[in-house]
Amino acid sequence: MPEPVASFAEILALLPELPGPDLESATKAAAREAQLTKPAGALGRLEEISGWMATWQGAHPARINRPRVAVFAANHGIAARGVSAFPAAVTAQMVQNFVSGGAAVNQLCTAFDAELRVYEMALEKPTADFAAGPAMDEGECARAIAYGMMAVEPGIDLLCLGEMGIANTTSASAICIGLFGGTAEDWVGPGTGVAGEAMARKKAAVDLAARLHFAEKRKPLDVLARAGGFELAAIAGAILAARLARVPVLLDGFACTVAGAVVQALDPRGLDHCQVAHMSAEPGHRRLLERLGRKPLFDFGMRLGEASGAALAIAVVRGALACHNGMATFADAGVAGKD
Amino acid sequence: MPEPVASFAEILALLPELPGPDLESATKAAAREAQLTKPAGALGRLEEISGWMATWQGAHPARINRPRVAVFAANHGIAARGVSAFPAAVTAQMVQNFVSGGAAVNQLCTAFDAELRVYEMALEKPTADFAAGPAMDEGECARAIAYGMMAVEPGIDLLCLGEMGIANTTSASAICIGLFGGTAEDWVGPGTGVAGEAMARKKAAVDLAARLHFAEKRKPLDVLARAGGFELAAIAGAILAARLARVPVLLDGFACTVAGAVVQALDPRGLDHCQVAHMSAEPGHRRLLERLGRKPLFDFGMRLGEASGAALAIAVVRGALACHNGMATFADAGVAGKD
Numbered sequence: 001m002p003e004p005v006a007s008f009a010e011i012l013a014l015l016p017e018l019p020g021p022d023l024e025s026a027t028k029a030a031a032r033e034a035q036l037t038k039p040a041g042a043l044g045r046l047e048e049i050s051g052w053m054a055t056w057q058g059a060h061p062a063r064i065n066r067p068r069v070a071v072f073a074a075n076h077g078i079a080a081r082g083v084s085a086f087p088a089a090v091t092a093q094m095v096q097n098f099v100s101g102g103a104a105v106n107q108l109c110t111a112f113d114a115e116l117r118v119y120e121m122a123l124e125k126p127t128a129d130f131a132a133g134p135a136m137d138e139g140e141c142a143r144a145i146a147y148g149m150m151a152v153e154p155g156i157d158l159l160c161l162g163e164m165g166i167a168n169t170t171s172a173s174a175i176c177i178g179l180f181g182g183t184a185e186d187w188v189g190p191g192t193g194v195a196g197e198a199m200a201r202k203k204a205a206v207d208l209a210a211r212l213h214f215a216e217k218r219k220p221l222d223v224l225a226r227a228g229g230f231e232l233a234a235i236a237g238a239i240l241a242a243r244l245a246r247v248p249v250l251l252d253g254f255a256c257t258v259a260g261a262v263v264q265a266l267d268p269r270g271l272d273h274c275q276v277a278h279m280s281a282e283p284g285h286r287r288l289l290e291r292l293g294r295k296p297l298f299d300f301g302m303r304l305g306e307a308s309g310a311a312l313a314i315a316v317v318r319g320a321l322a323c324h325n326g327m328a329t330f331a332d333a334g335v336a337g338k339d
Numbered sequence: 340m341p342e343p344v345a346s347f348a349e350i351l352a353l354l355p356e357l358p359g360p361d362l363e364s365a366t367k368a369a370a371r372e373a374q375l376t377k378p379a380g381a382l383g384r385l386e387e388i389s390g391w392m393a394t395w396q397g398a399h400p401a402r403i404n405r406p407r408v409a410v411f412a413a414n415h416g417i418a419a420r421g422v423s424a425f426p427a428a429v430t431a432q433m434v435q436n437f438v439s440g441g442a443a444v445n446q447l448c449t450a451f452d453a454e455l456r457v458y459e460m461a462l463e464k465p466t467a468d469f470a471a472g473p474a475m476d477e478g479e480c481a482r483a484i485a486y487g488m489m490a491v492e493p494g495i496d497l498l499c500l501g502e503m504g505i506a507n508t509t510s511a512s513a514i515c516i517g518l519f520g521g522t523a524e525d526w527v528g529p530g531t532g533v534a535g536e537a538m539a540r541k542k543a544a545v546d547l548a549a550r551l552h553f554a555e556k557r558k559p560l561d562v563l564a565r566a567g568g569f570e571l572a573a574i575a576g577a578i579l580a581a582r583l584a585r586v587p588v589l590l591d592g593f594a595c596t597v598a599g600a601v602v603q604a605l606d607p608r609g610l611d612h613c614q615v616a617h618m619s620a621e622p623g624h625r626r627l628l629e630r631l632g633r634k635p636l637f638d639f640g641m642r643l644g645e646a647s648g649a650a651l652a653i654a655v656v657r658g659a660l661a662c663h664n665g666m667a668t669f670a671d672a673g674v675a676g677k678d
Contacts, residue, residue, distance in 0.1 A: 039424065104377060
C-alpha cells in the first residue's frame, strides 16, 4: 500500500513504478486458448478478456475470488450554479441508499457476488466552484488521490470503479476540455437529465471554467485539481494503486472514465490494466472513448453512474474466465481439430 | 404441453393460440420502474429487459428461478460437400463434450447457475443434401419442430436456445435466401472458419440450393424443410412452445436466429417474447438482425454457437431483474426527486 501523499511530485514519482504486462502469463493464456474445444477465436472478446485478466493479474489461470466495487462520493461547489437536475443533497441521500442496500449497484453486487464499498468524501465540504477558481488546491487533490488508493486492499482481484456526486458530469466535461480541448458544446450532455435553462447554465459554467483555467495547456494533475472533484481524484488514485497491486480494473461511465483519462494523460500505458465496462448514454462518453482508443464491453444506454455498468461487467469477466479456465482441450475431449 | 405433431397444418394451427403481451404486468413494471432511486431511464436497456420479462412471463415481479439452456444437435447431409472447416464427426464429439462438461456452454451454465439440456437428434441420420433435393420432408420437419417443443417444461422461466451441427451455417444461409431473397454472396460467411476452396464450395452449394428450391417464393415452413436442419426446426418449435408457456427466450447467434426468422415469417409478432443475445461475428447475422429489426444485447465477436452467447446473456437479464425487483423507491429511501 503506498503511503498517503500530499503533493503531485509524490504521485508522479509512482509512475515509473507501474508494472507492465506480465508476458509470461499472457503467453500461457494464449497457449491454453489455442487448445480449447472451439474454433480458434470463436469466443471473440471473451478470449481477449481472459488473456487480459491473466496479463494484468500476473497469473495464469487468472481468478476472480474477491471482486470489489468501489463507489466514491463527493460534492461539487459548481452544483450551486444549478447545473444538475437534482439538488446537491441527493449525493448524501444516495450514499445512505447505498448503505441501506437500496441502490442499483447494491442489487448488482448481490447478483454477481461482489463486495461493495462506498467511500464518502466529506460531503459537507464540497470542492470550490471551479467556474470561479480552482476546485481543489494541490494538497487537497493529492490527498483525494491518495484516499482513492486505499480502495485497493490485499486480496482484491478485480476492482470496479464508480462515483456518486451531484454535478460531476459538469466537472468531467470541464476536465475533458482541459485534457483534449474543445468547448462545452463538445463535451457537455444532459447528465442526470438537465435540459432547457439548466442545460444552458451547465454549458455556461463549463465555458467560463475553460476560459479561466484552460486558456493555456495544463498538466494532467493540474487539470484534475482545477476542474475535478474529490471522487474523480480518488478514482484516478484507485486506478494507479490497482496497477501497482496487479489488480485489473473495470471502469464505469463518463465521469469515471474521465478520471481514467487523467491517468492515461500521465502515462499513455496507464490504463492498460483497465477495461471500460460500458458506453454511457451521456454523449461525452463516446467522444472520450474515441480519444482514448477504447471499445466498451456493452452499450445499454445506461447513465446512472455509481459503478452500475462496471458491476454488471463482472459477469462478463466471470464468464470469460469460466470458459478459459474450465473448458476441455481438443486432446482431453477427443474432438477432431480443423481439417 | 402441445401433443407431438407430424404435419405443417398442426403447427400452423398453433399460431392463433400464441398469447400476446401481458399488458397488466407491463404496466405494473413501468409503474415500479418510475419510482426507483435513479434518474428516469438511467438503467437504459436493463429497464427494457425487466419490463420485457414481466410482459412475457405474464407476471410482475418477473423471476428467474429456473433458467434452462437448450442445445439442439443434428447432422447435415450438405456437410458431405466439404462446406465446413470441421468434419461431420465433430457434431457427435461435441455432444460428448457437452455431456462430459468440457464445452464453453457448460462453463457458462455453471457460472450463471443455469440448467443445460442437450438434445441429440439422430446424429447418425443427417438431413438429405439440400443442394440435391429437400433436406427434410414435411413429416420429418414437423416432427423435429415438435421435438423442440419438449424443451419447454413446466417451471422453466427463461429459455436460452442454441445449436450444434457441422455445416449448419450453410443451411442457415440457404434459409435466409428462401425467406428474404439474395444470393450466397449476401448470406454465406466463414462459419467455423472456412476460406479458399471450402468457402467456394459452401457458396456454390448454397447457390445451387437456391436455384433448386427458391426460384419461386415458398412458405416459411417449406423453406425450413427444404434447406433446414433438424436442430433448426427444433429451435423453431422451442420458440413457439415457449410463447405458449409464457417463457421468455434468449436467442443465440446466426443459425439460431435463422430458426427464429422462420417463426417471425409465420407470425410477425412471433418473436416478441425473444431477445437476441448477441451479434455473431458471422456476417450474415448482422444482415439478418437488420431484416428482423432486432438489436442484440452485446457484440463480442463470438461465433461459437452451442448457445454460448445466450447463456452469457442470462447474467444481463439477472442483473436487470435484480435492479428492478430489489431497488428502493424514492419514497422508501428518502431521496429527493428531480427538481
